[in-house]
Ligand code: SF4
């Protein structure tokens with residue numbers, strides 16, 4: 001069996017670890033093996049890359065070196081980490097000057113980037129195991145009407161995130177459908193959660209998130225499923241604020257796709273710390 | 289908006305080099321598809337003083353108008369370029385396959401060097417420099433991981449990370 005190096009990332013590992021718990025449960029059930037490594041921050045493709053591209057390249061390349069040393073591919077639980085690690089590979093592969101420059105710096109810590117391993121977003125690994133997923137489902141999921149939000153960095157830019165349609169993504173929908181839950185389509189499927197702009201310009205971030213949530217509400221969804229911790233924190237954490245701010249009601253529970261699958265496979269909600277979510281569970285989820 | 293006057297050739301060269309081994313940025317024909325599809329442009333316009341327009345950024349870049357690309361050059365966290373939420377929609381819809389988001393990222397890098405990046409961006413970079421992680425481990429979360437049956441997060445060698453980040457000069461920008 002292939003063993004991946006687990007890249008849980010800073011947000012999941014050190015802030016919302018219940019998502020890692022659900023992911024590991026699902027991986028066990030469908031036969032995805034992982035091991036750990038002393039990875040640093042990926043680093044953030046909207047933060048550190050905007051701060052300084054060279055810093056971003058150097059730290060990203062160091063992480064890749066750790067996996068290369070073991071000859072193992074990386075599995076990332078996060079859009080941002082997957083986008084960074086794949087984006088760093090992209091720049092270093094296509095720009096020999098940058099590769100040479102970064103390797104000169106890496107030599108100071110006794111490392112060399114070769115480009116010998118692959119970085120997989122966990123959604124792509126799940127997609128390759130759809131039969132195992134279907135085989136593991138024990139719960140009746142048909143009360144759930146799910147709006148999928150794969151998030152920008154899972155499918156864009158196509159130069160290095162090329163496993164789905166960049167504007168009409170379908171991979172997450174396929175996985176949700178495999179669980180037996182209903183997928184509801186909504187107009188703003190490809191829209192950003194507004195996370196990066198919300199730092200310096202919260203007004204703009206909120207306006208974008210409102211647009212997204214209004215579209216999801218209009219479609220009649222009773223659950224939102226995501227595959228990125230930054231999107232999760234926006235969608236799960238900000239609905240209460242948005243309700244107050246825009247005098248509207250936003251209370252749609254948000255699940256990580258691995259939480260949805262874990263529940264569908266009969267894992268107890270206590271075991272995966274579902275109580276740590278900000279949005280309240282509704283009966284459709286409670287009844288699982 | 290005041291019209292720019294100065295052409296900055298150094299800045300122009302820097303941005304022209306964003307597309308590795310290609311001059312495709314020259315073929316922007318100002319169709320506005322990037323701006324039409326930009327989520328920030330669509331919510332920014334009603335805020336008026338906070339206009340955000342990727343098409344204008346590409347034009348300014350092409351012409352070497354550094355002041356347009358940093359519209360409020362000399363201002364901390366200027367909406368151009370920092371309003372870009374890095375959603376990569378513009379480059380996906382661009383008929384000329386121009387990597388608009390990468391151009392904007394480079395513009396952000398230039399403001400960082402001048403000490404004009406937003407506080408949250410600098411704070412994140414600082415935390416990464418100090419602990420190797422954007423979010424350092426905390427005792428409460430470590431306990432929660434244990435309760436969930438998770439192994440401890442394996443921490444990186446911070447000395448090694450700092451040696452590398454100093455080698456690329458990151459510490460001087462913090
Ligand atoms: S979509 Fe492309 S070609 Fe059209 S204005 Fe924007 S950058 Fe230029």
Ligand code: SF4
Pocket residue numbers: 322325326327328329342371372373374375376377378379388389392
């Ligand atoms: S990447 Fe930035 S400029 Fe491009 S569409 Fe998204 S927010 Fe607008």
